Amino acid sequence: MGNVNFGRRVARVAWVLMAAVMAAGLLSMGAQAQDADDPETEATQIRIVQIPLMNSAKGMRLFASKGCVACHMINGVGGKRGPALDAKAGARIVSPMQIAARMWRGAPAMIAMQERGFGRAIDFSGDELGHLFAFIADAKRQEGFSEALIPIRTRRMIEELNKNVPNK
Numbered sequence: 001m002g003n004v005n006f007g008r009r010v011a012r013v014a015w016v017l018m019a020a021v022m023a024a025g026l027l028s029m030g031a032q033a034q035d036a037d038d039p040e041t042e043a044t045q046i047r048i049v050q051i052p053l054m055n056s057a058k059g060m061r062l063f064a065s066k067g068c069v070a071c072h073m074i075n076g077v078g079g080k081r082g083p084a085l086d087a088k089a090g091a092r093i094v095s096p097m098q099i100a101a102r103m104w105r106g107a108p109a110m111i112a113m114q115e116r117g118f119g120r121a122i123d124f125s126g127d128e129l130g131h132l133f134a135f136i137a138d139a140k141r142q143e144g145f146s147e148a149l150i151p152i153r154t155r156r157m158i159e160e161l162n163k164n165v166p167n168k
């Protein structure tokens, strides 16, 4: 009797194990099939797309020298034509894509204003943009941003531009 019961139990356990292995196999096949069809999953596997090294110290200097500071305030320094770009101190993870999307949304107004103010839109390389994003995201680095980093002609421009801004 005991032996028969034991035999049945072994058989039941074996069935359960086999079912589990088959289910896992089917699931992983399903996942693979989905991976191959899903363009979004495939895109993440393209190795030539690489986020450049982003350096917030370089970004801080570019923010002043490129003239972003003419319209954007950080750490209380800069122009008032555009929104202040202070990083949120609590934000631990910031996606550069998110910053790009925000910039894209503001681009038409920003470019029109740059063309009026400077005679042309500000130009930058991909690496420079990466450094700028790192600075925009880096609350700690932003604490070191001061008037001293801004070229004299840009300081004059800020004064001019701020004159025409209605007090917020």
Ligand code: HEC
Binding pocket: 063, 066, 067, 068, 069, 070, 071, 072, 081, 082, 083, 085, 099, 102, 103, 105, 106, 107, 109, 110, 113, 114, 117, 122, 124, 132
């Ligand atoms: C001539 C003025 C001007 C200059 C110079 C300028 N911006 Fe802007 N920027 C604006 C304005 C105005 C907006 C908001 C547009 C809107 O709300 O539609 C904006 C929006 C943005 C935004 C989105 C802000 C948000 O909260 O959504 C980012 C990011 C930004 N600018 C980054 C930059 C960077 C980086 C530079 C330098 C390469 C720069 N800007 C130079 C005027 C300027």
